[in-house]
Amino acid sequence: MFWFYGEIMKILTKQDQLLFRFQQTDTLTGVSRSTTKRMAKMLGFTDETQVIHYALQCLAKEVLPCYEVDNSELTEAQMTSIRAAESQGNAKSLKSSLF
Numbered sequence: 001m002f003w004f005y006g007e008i009m010k011i012l013t014k015q016d017q018l019l020f021r022f023q024q025t026d027t028l029t030g031v032s033r034s035t036t037k038r039m040a041k042m043l044g045f046t047d048e049t050q051v052i053h054y055a056l057q058c059l060a061k062e063v064l065p066c067y068e069v070d071n072s073e074l075t076e077a078q079m080t081s082i083r084a085a086e087s088q089g090n091a092k093s094l095k096s097s098l099f
Helices: 002-015 033-043 048-063 076-085 094-098
Strands: none
Touching: 033 048
């Protein structure tokens, strides 16, 4: 019974793994293991895996949007609510408010 559980856990954890191969030299799209080790030491990480996770997290923040894309138009009720919330009649031109 217990060996079966162990085999299931091996299968489940393998699905969350990724083989990572270091480059021989540093390039635009890859790094060497020695560079990754140097970064780990400089950042105070215990191993290269933490550097890889950190780098991917930084890239995700830079590349992925922080919100869900919404391409639909506003409903009439939403437009009415926006019009009611905006200040009417107090608008000044940008030029007059700067000088």
